[in-house]
């Protein structure tokens with residue numbers, strides 16, 4: 033057990049600890065007067081179901097950050113097993129202006145880009161923002177939901193992408 037007066041862990045120790053957690057992987061996208069932009073994110077969490085609200089933690093240093101701030105809307109597109117390459121593209125492998133090339137994107141209520149084959153998509157308006165360290169915690173009210181797809185999900189754990197099977201076959205008795 034760590035004693036209460038022990039030193040604060042380093043950033044690298046914290047990241048190593050966080051790398052042990054498994055997370056769903058999302059493309060967080062936006063569009064509007066600030067332009068179209070998006071990035072890969074795992075820091076997404078449900079806050080409340082009344083009104084339906086979730087939070088996203090966004091690094092203020094990311095190329096997409098100014099667009100999110102200006103547009104005030106975003107869509108959280110939860111990725112499937114088929115989207116590992118897309119996750120790498122939106123995490124910096126492809127420059128911001130080229131990330132949306134080569135596929136069709138939809139919209140729901142807010143105009144933020146919706147990935148048509150996402151596991152699910154949460155179309156949101158940003159209703160509050162808190163600066164915490166390097167990131168902004170964006171509080172987002174859900175205005176529309178995309179259809180839920182019955183396919184394998186994508187997880188990020190131990191610094192690798194992994195497949196989350198949709199259903200396991202029942203054990204034979």
Ligand SMILES: NC(=O)C1=CN([C@@H]2O[C@H](COP(=O)(O)OP(=O)(O)OC[C@H]3O[C@@H](n4cnc5c(N)ncnc54)[C@H](O)[C@@H]3O)[C@@H](O)[C@H]2O)C=CC1
Nearest residue numbers: 046047048049050051073074075089090091123166167191
């Ligand atoms: N929440 C975030 O901002 C995250 C950022 N990343 C970025 O992707 C790069 C590659 O990440 P990994 O291969 O997983 O190795 P890593 O050792 O940099 O990160 C391990 C874990 O620490 C956390 N983490 C990393 N950077 C963070 C940050 N700036 N703020 C808050 N939490 C952070 C995440 O849970 C991540 O999975 C990182 O260097 C980082 O820039 C990755 C995951 C989450």
Ligand SMILES: Cc1cc2nc3c(=O)[nH]c(=O)nc-3n(C[C@H](O)[C@H](O)[C@H](O)COP(=O)(O)O)c2cc1C
Nearest residue numbers: 071072073074075089090091094095096122123124
């Ligand atoms: C698996 C994974 C999860 C990430 N999660 C987040 C996140 O929750 N919030 C965030 O601001 N950045 C996150 N990032 C980092 C952004 O995807 C990345 O910094 C950004 O897209 C870098 O490119 P840019 O600055 O050119 O946009 C994550 C990266 C990876 C690989």
